[in-house]
Amino acid sequence: MNRAGLGRWLVRFALPPVVLLAIVIAAWDAATVALSIEKYLLPRPGQVFLAAWGDRGKLLSAALVTGEAAACGFSLSFVGGLVVACVFSQSRVIQRSVYPYAIFLQTVPIIAVAPLIVVWFGYGFQSVVVVAFIISLFPIITNASTGLTAIDRNLLEWFELAGASRWQLLWKLRLPGSVPHLVVGAKISAGLAVVGAIVGEIFAGAAMHHDGLGNLINQTNNNARMDSMFAAVLTSTCLGIVIFGTVSLVGAWVLARWQGSVG
Amino acid sequence: MIAANTVGVTFPGGIQSLEDVNFSMPPGEFVSLVGPSGCGKSTLLRLIAGLASPTEGRLTVAGLPPAVARRRAARLSFVFQDATLLPWRTAAANIRLPLELAGVAAAERETRVRDGLWMVGLSDFAGRRPRELSGGMRMRVSLARALVTRPELLLLDEPFGALDDITRQRLNEDLLDLWLAHRWTAVFVTHNIAEAAFLSTRILVMSPRPGTITADVAVPFATPRRPELRFQADFAAFVGEVGRELRKGGV
Numbered sequence: 209m210n211r212a213g214l215g216r217w218l219v220r221f222a223l224p225p226v227v228l229l230a231i232v233i234a235a236w237d238a239a240t241v242a243l244s245i246e247k248y249l250l251p252r253p254g255q256v257f258l259a260a261w262g263d264r265g266k267l268l269s270a271a272l273v274t275g276e277a278a279a280c281g282f283s284l285s286f287v288g289g290l291v292v293a294c295v296f297s298q299s300r301v302i303q304r305s306v307y308p309y310a311i312f313l314q315t316v317p318i319i320a321v322a323p324l325i326v327v328w329f330g331y332g333f334q335s336v337v338v339v340a341f342i343i344s345l346f347p348i349i350t351n352a353s354t355g356l357t358a359i360d361r362n363l364l365e366w367f368e369l370a371g372a373s374r375w376q377l378l379w380k381l382r383l384p385g386s387v388p389h390l391v392v393g394a395k396i397s398a399g400l401a402v403v404g405a406i407v408g409e410i411f412a413g414a415a416m417h418h419d420g421l422g423n424l425i426n427q428t429n430n431n432a433r434m435d436s437m438f439a440a441v442l443t444s445t446c447l448g449i450v451i452f453g454t455v456s457l458v459g460a461w462v463l464a465r466w467q468g469s470v471g
Numbered sequence: 472m473i474a475a476n477t478v479g480v481t482f483p484g485g486i487q488s489l490e491d492v493n494f495s496m497p498p499g500e501f502v503s504l505v506g507p508s509g510c511g512k513s514t515l516l517r518l519i520a521g522l523a524s525p526t527e528g529r530l531t532v533a534g535l536p537p538a539v540a541r542r543r544a545a546r547l548s549f550v551f552q553d554a555t556l557l558p559w560r561t562a563a564a565n566i567r568l569p570l571e572l573a574g575v576a577a578a579e580r581e582t583r584v585r586d587g588l589w590m591v592g593l594s595d596f597a598g599r600r601p602r603e604l605s606g607g608m609r610m611r612v613s614l615a616r617a618l619v620t621r622p623e624l625l626l627l628d629e630p631f632g633a634l635d636d637i638t639r640q641r642l643n644e645d646l647l648d649l650w651l652a653h654r655w656t657a658v659f660v661t662h663n664i665a666e667a668a669f670l671s672t673r674i675l676v677m678s679p680r681p682g683t684i685t686a687d688v689a690v691p692f693a694t695p696r697r698p699e700l701r702f703q704a705d706f707a708a709f710v711g712e713v714g715r716e717l718r719k720g721g722v
Binding site (some may be wrong): 360362363365366367368369370371372376380381384385387466467468 | 520522541542547548549551553555557558559561568569571572573599600602603620
């Protein structure tokens with residue numbers, strides 16, 4: 209992209225959300241002043257930014273802790289979901305038997321099973337990873353399953369005629385063919401893993417050596433320090449964007465390599 | 472090589488696709504199946520490949536049921552109407568695929584892939600992905616992929632149907648040259664009579680559904696054939712004759 213092109217891109221795609229953000233912040237500030245909203249209910253944007261700046265060390269280390277848990281949960285989901293989808297693709301009987309429980313895993317309110325997770329894995333990092341894993345698993349299973357089974361019929365017949373074994377069919381056709389679907393699943397799953405890690409920290413993360421963003425949100429909320437809590441929530445959002453952006457970039461790179469560039 | 476005896480196919484739901492199909496095909500022939508859309512040409516090709524089974528009669532390849540024959544007796548390659556290439560593999564890697572599946576040794580594989588690319592005139596495009604190639608080039612890759620296994624039986628299901636006329640004619644000429652050099656048995660499905668007349672040694676004309684063979688015409692032109700053959704009066708007359716046979720079948 210040349211400089212003029214970059215300029216046009218910035219104006220068309222980067223400027224509108226920035227302008228909207230500025231309007232929202234201005235309206236938020238005006239509302240807190242005009243309606244005399246107390247700081248413990250809704251702090252002014254400036255107070256939030258000051259609190260964020262003051263807590264910057266703590267916020268950064270909390271984001272790293274949460275990010276690590278989210279990355280672990282996401283990695284487990286990716287590998288686990290792909291393995292489950294591979295098994296599904298090999299046997300319709302297994303798929304029909306197991307799929308309802310995968311949906312069950314998706315629909316069970318995570319907060320309801322949080323106490324159980326704590327009983328099994330204890331308070332702290334492990335439980336946080338488990339919650340992130342459970343929340344982010346389903347999109348990988350469904351997207352990978354779709355990718356592994358939605359193969360062009362002619363290609364399947366071509367492989368049959370070429371005498372391919374079941375393993376060759378999986379390894380040389382189904383798995384590489386599922387890459388675009390996997391990328392979509394990974395993007396959804398990565399965002400959910402961050403949500404899962406923070407939810408996990410709020411409900412199962414209370415431990416001596418675990419100080420993630422969820423813990424920080426809990427603490428600041430308990431101390432009625434709304435400006436710091438808002439700062440932690442904003443940092444959580446930023447963390448989500450960073451992880452989603454990273455996975456999207458890696459996904460775009462993988463896809464570009466997968467199908468080649470158009471010369 | 473191929474023998475069909477009172478072959479019929481009725482699909483679930485009662486639609487009869489083929490009825491009382493009889494023919495035999497010695498090895499080394501290039502036979503075209505010509506007929507209107509929906510007459511069961513592709514179904515017949517799928518029967519020969521062993522991808523489907525007749526509901527009546529009997530069809531054999533090398534004296535065996537087709538699905539058994541392709542595993543034991545006759546190496547078979549199939550070329551589909553679209554190129555059915557793997558988008559993540561380069562042209563060379565697509566051509567290499569059947570050799571990988573068959574467990575051909577790496578050194579032998581590379582030699583055959585090089586030969587395959589050369590055969591279809593794509594040596595300079597080995598590293599390109601399908602989306603970087605034109606429709607005609609993709610079909611060439613598909614053809615090379617079918618030929619690197621050195622098939623004894625080559626089945627082609629309207630492989631050039633989606634290409635423009637010039638590309639189609641060039642590929643016809645190349646395919647004919649390759650056939651003359653290797654002499655696999657070829658069964659070629661098309662609804663283009665001129666294409667069938669240029670390529671084959673024999674044309675089987677099929678009627679509309681339920682398809683059956685209404686004429687078995689020997690092509691009177693000697694091989695090798697030059698592109699100019701298409702502009703000769705006797706070629707046009709022959710194409711007209713086959714066209715009349717087609718219409719007799721009720722098209």
